[in-house]
Amino acid sequence: MIVNLLRRFSLFRKKTPLEKYQDKLLVLLKSGAAPEMIKEILLLDKALKDYHSYIESMNSDLLSVGSELVHKWGNRAS
Amino acid sequence: MFRMWYGLKMEALHKPSKGVAWFSTAETYATHSPLLENNYLEALEWTIDSRSFQPLPERDRKILHDMASRKKLTGHGVHYSVLSVGGKEIRERWLSKLKNDPLLNHYAHLSVHFGFSTGRGFQDGAPLPLPFTAETLDIGRKNLEALAHIVPCRIGLENLALAFSPQDVSRQGEFLDKLLEPFDGFLLLDIHNLYSQSYNFDMPIIDLAKTYPLQRVREIHISGGSWSVGKTGKRIRRDTHDHCVPQDVFAALEEIIPLCPNLEFIFLEQLPSALQTDDQRNQFQEDYMSLLKVSG
Numbered sequence: 001m002i003v004n005l006l007r008r009f010s011l012f013r014k015k016t017p018l019e020k021y022q023d024k025l026l027v028l029l030k031s032g033a034a035p036e037m038i039k040e041i042l043l044l045d046k047a048l049k050d051y052h053s054y055i056e057s058m059n060s061d062l063l064s065v066g067s068e069l070v071h072k073w074g075n076r077a078s
Numbered sequence: 079m080f081r082m083w084y085g086l087k088m089e090a091l092h093k094p095s096k097g098v099a100w101f102s103t104a105e106t107y108a109t110h111s112p113l114l115e116n117n118y119l120e121a122l123e124w125t126i127d128s129r130s131f132q133p134l135p136e137r138d139r140k141i142l143h144d145m146a147s148r149k150k151l152t153g154h155g156v157h158y159s160v161l162s163v164g165g166k167e168i169r170e171r172w173l174s175k176l177k178n179d180p181l182l183n184h185y186a187h188l189s190v191h192f193g194f195s196t197g198r199g200f201q202d203g204a205p206l207p208l209p210f211t212a213e214t215l216d217i218g219r220k221n222l223e224a225l226a227h228i229v230p231c232r233i234g235l236e237n238l239a240l241a242f243s244p245q246d247v248s249r250q251g252e253f254l255d256k257l258l259e260p261f262d263g264f265l266l267l268d269i270h271n272l273y274s275q276s277y278n279f280d281m282p283i284i285d286l287a288k289t290y291p292l293q294r295v296r297e298i299h300i301s302g303g304s305w306s307v308g309k310t311g312k313r314i315r316r317d318t319h320d321h322c323v324p325q326d327v328f329a330a331l332e333e334i335i336p337l338c339p340n341l342e343f344i345f346l347e348q349l350p351s352a353l354q355t356d357d358q359r360n361q362f363q364e365d366y367m368s369l370l371k372v373s374g
Contacts (some may be wrong), residue, residue: 012221018213019163025206030133035309054209057243061308062278065240066206067317074195 017050024048029070035063094298095150096340096370097121098348102138104351109362110212114141117122118366121150123206123345124181126188127157131175146184152297152343153185153231157195157202159219160235160257161214165196169221173228184229186342187233187296187309189266190225192254205238206248210253218257221369226261234264234296239317247279251290264296269334270303273327274315285331287337295338300327300369301347320352332372344373 011041015023028038031038035058040049098110100122113119122145134142145151158172159165176182193205208214226233235254241247254265267290269283276283302321306314323346335341346366353359 007111016163016213018208018211018217019197021161022194022208026197026200026203029206030200050211051209054243054245057245059242059278061310061312061314062240062242065306066242067316069204069240070200070206072204073203 019046020045021048021051026070026074029063030074032067032071035060038063038067051058052069090352093374094335094344095121096149096319096344096346096366096373097123097145097364098346099123099125099154099299100142101125101350102134103350105350105359106242106345107137108327109348109353109359111355113363113366118370119143119145121156121345123152123343123347124185124340126153126155126171126176126179131179140154142181143184146181149186150343151181151185152345153179153181153188154236155188155190158190158221158225159194159196159202159204160190160192160225161194161208161218162196162221163217163239164198165201168196168201169224171308173224177228181298182228182279185229185231185234187234188229189262189264189297190233191228191238192250192257192311193238193240194264204240207238207241207243207250209245210249210256211245215253215256218253219260222257222261222263232264232296233261234258234266234294236266236268236299237290239274240269241275241279247275247281247286248289250275255294258291258294263294264340265294266299267292267295267334267338268299268301269327269330270299270301270323271317273324273330274303274317277313277315283326287311287330287334291336292334296332296340297343297345298331298338298341299345299347300331300365302352302365319349320348322361323368328368328372331369344369 097119191205195203195205276286301319302323304316304318
């Protein structure tokens, strides 16, 4: 019951693969890492296996555009 | 004779209203006020979160309210992250501010962006693409439901320019249609966004447009953009909302309008930062006149 309460308040909420993918992608794009490295890191994460085929097909130039946009417009939560 | 008159009248009744995206800045006012004063602007789009929902200056308030009174004001939100799983508190704060928007009951319709921009530690930013899966569809519908609960008018989504993968290009239309279905939502079709994807992924723009649910299109955007060069040496089209509208975009607009039976508004967009000089403002006004000519 305590675990359910904690999950309800997001303290131990299990993240879905989608949420993990979104969190990880934003951090990697903000980091300025090269697009090939971003893809490699995402592909090494077994929790994101549902997204691996999509990740493999990502265009490096456009991933760089994504990095630029997150760097320019992405605001960290205070 | 009556039939000819009736046909022409029906055609006139169904012509979409043309206008511009309005921002509360000196540059916007300097550029758009001549168009407004000479009755060239039939409608306006207001980016509802462009000032973080802060109260409007009196001048802008009067202009927007006047357009709203004629049912020719649309609302557009940039920072509601429709496809984000995390950031629930951020979305709730955004909706709470929207509830207090004095124009909320006056928008002809209201759109937000397809994509996600929030996640752990990120509160807003430019929207990014996501693959079309059962999970992404489910989260998108839940977030749209929360929006529809607050907004008294029809809600819609704008298509995204940025695509990471060919999947993002080929399936965005289908994804948008499925997201909008439960709400009878509308599509805001940004033709420059289509143009960017068409160039970047080498797909003819009209073929790409036809993968979208064009019967849902009630609003069209056109704008300019820019070029950059990727590390591979390939030119990339960027949706930067600056510079003139390419001729290819006007040509696509002319072909796409007849494919959208429910089209109500067409807006020319340009960021205020790209309206600093007389040349830039004159170019914008020329683009607007071209829009009026192309769209009839």
